[in-house]
Amino acid sequence: MPLVYLTRKEHFNAAHKLFNPNWSEEQNAAVFGPCANKNWHGHNYDLRVTVKGEPQAETGFIVDLKALSTVIRRLVIDKLDHKNLNLDVPFLEGKMTSTEVLAVEIWNILAPAVQDLGPCRLHKIELFETERNSVTYYGE
Amino acid sequence: MPLVYLTRKEHFNAAHKLFNPNWSEEQNAAVFGPCANKNWHGHNYDLRVTVKGEPQAETGFIVDLKALSTVIRRLVIDKLDHKNLNLDVPFLEGKMTSTEVLAVEIWNILAPAVQDLGPCRLHKIELFETERNSVTYYGE
Amino acid sequence: MPLVYLTRKEHFNAAHKLFNPNWSEEQNAAVFGPCANKNWHGHNYDLRVTVKGEPQAETGFIVDLKALSTVIRRLVIDKLDHKNLNLDVPFLEGKMTSTEVLAVEIWNILAPAVQDLGPCRLHKIELFETERNSVTYYGE
């Protein structure tokens, strides 16, 4: 049976800053530059979620895309869209809001939820902070 | 010798519907929603074909891109472009026309044809049904 | 007061064919080529709707984007998405489904509806049938 990978793209718009509370403002500015601006900045994030599994004979689907999209929106997009990543998101509390950390946390939320959708597993999280900067995570 | 991956993007425009002939219309509508519309809908599909091999000393190529493009067009694009995937395509007869199934069938056609092009092998088929929905298949 | 133009992009996926019922099949094939395929083909259409008006002091908006998007979806996208443009769309009945005709008909539907949204007017319809082929209409 063929193993096929299915990718769904979603997006969210959020404010954040890169700031380590154990450091002085000077140290934060030195390491993070304008990303440490105390009044925040923001991004249009693109999120690509890839699941893998075998196409079912009756549907040709490895998973119903609408169900996958609904799970991503309910568990991730609704928590992040039009939010401040540092202040408004319980699962990021006390964490740096770098793209790397964000991708790992999104994996941690979606991996069990994808398995509840049927015989498929989460394979990859790809998160674009800008068109030029992105992060990929395979749960390893 | 380095192993390099080369990707060529092609595209085709086609009509299709998602419809299981063993099910009632109601069941099809319940599972596939508007994708089951009996009068069809359609897409601009983007197809990315990746082959792998070692660059040849005399050309710097792992395969001649023009030859690769010609094979993809002759065996895949000419069969799918401006067609109805459910009615007009012999290699999809009796199959669901989901993106998953389509990607697997395109692999099955291109894998032997790529090997005839020289010392390279097919590595990956990536098929975008829309900008937000895509499928990847590695022949496994 | 400044006159500002606001554009919202929506999209729909549809099947269609180019076919003049007053002509023979041969004549249709000669003029429209593969676009006349009797079993249909299809596209992912991108629709860009531009309205113009003066930003309101209290909101900074010329029109509420959410209200504009709702109108476009209700009057246009819901009628065209996952449909057959030749068979399923009352406002295209008896018309050629070229991108040109489609853009003009979308204008005719949206122009009065935009005026109901407040002190703004429809300025432009831009419709992409593919990334390489598009049509623009200003209601003139």
Add this chain to the structure above:
Amino acid sequence: MPLVYLTRKEHFNAAHKLFNPNWSEEQNAAVFGPCANKNWHGHNYDLRVTVKGEPQAETGFIVDLKALSTVIRRLVIDKLDHKNLNLDVPFLEGKMTSTEVLAVEIWNILAPAVQDLGPCRLHKIELFETERNSVTYYGE
């Protein structure tokens, strides 16, 4: 002599919220929805600046693109990138930070500066808040 239009695209990442200080929180939430989130959200903005003029015989340029880019960056991008549009930008103080208002204010800053670059004039400001929402302003 031909009149040619030259466009340069720049971008900036910023936080903002839509909030009318004369209104209650409830009224703001009712009108602006999630865009009124008190903790801000943000965007990757794309800015396209178009100038017009006649190509100079000695260079073929209507204006030196590097000089144009430098002016846009110095007067606009450096003021907006990695900032909070409501808190950090003198020329937006006391104004709504809608895309409409932002485009008009950018025009007001760039129009005189472009004329200092030589025999060309500012023609158009096009500002994308997201890929799907954009605003155009011609200074009229």
Add this chain to the structure above:
Amino acid sequence: MPLVYLTRKEHFNAAHKLFNPNWSEEQNAAVFGPCANKNWHGHNYDLRVTVKGEPQAETGFIVDLKALSTVIRRLVIDKLDHKNLNLDVPFLEGKMTSTEVLAVEIWNILAPAVQDLGPCRLHKIELFETERNSVTYYGE
């Protein structure tokens, strides 16, 4: 009768340099910077050609897109693609190869040819040298 604008995108890959032969090398380097590199550099150019006219009752077309594409390819793309704009293109001989000049010359070639295609006229040439730098010309 509605006036509709139809746009076709084509592309070509070419080498060029910006160099005024009446100037010293130093002066060229001072004005054109790295674009004056004596060994050339190059671009993937995107060309968008817009024609205007009234949709014909029998076809819904203002002009046959295939015929338009053929004219653009024969008169423009075939002359520029995989060429050196300064050395290989008769219609650019003795001219600066700035994007501005290139757009004007393409207009001059296509304007009469478009009129031969039927009751339509050339409306606009839009030429992208890079994703961030483009030029528009309306023949005025």
Add this chain to the structure above:
Amino acid sequence: MPLVYLTRKEHFNAAHKLFNPNWSEEQNAAVFGPCANKNWHGHNYDLRVTVKGEPQAETGFIVDLKALSTVIRRLVIDKLDHKNLNLDVPFLEGKMTSTEVLAVEIWNILAPAVQDLGPCRLHKIELFETERNSVTYYGE
């Protein structure tokens, strides 16, 4: 500790030709077609560099993106941008300037430099010659 992949996109514009000096002009034209044009052609190249590592607790970064971008620009982009790949680039001397060879040579330059940036390693080089033609190399 999670293993995360970070990608940075840069670009350069260059001239080149595909030409084997051990072959006659006829043989070069037969194999490389218009890519062998003796007066060169050119491209806007997009380069995507992927590094892998574990996010650092204090920053959330696997590597400082600004430092990574600086290394790519200093060692690769500055050597290739607005250059002739066959004539101006020491590390390509005597080599075919195919996308395959170019990607391998960029890997060879960046692999040791990335390791100097901290506890991360180069994972992948992805090089687009055009939107439709690209090459990927993993250093194997």
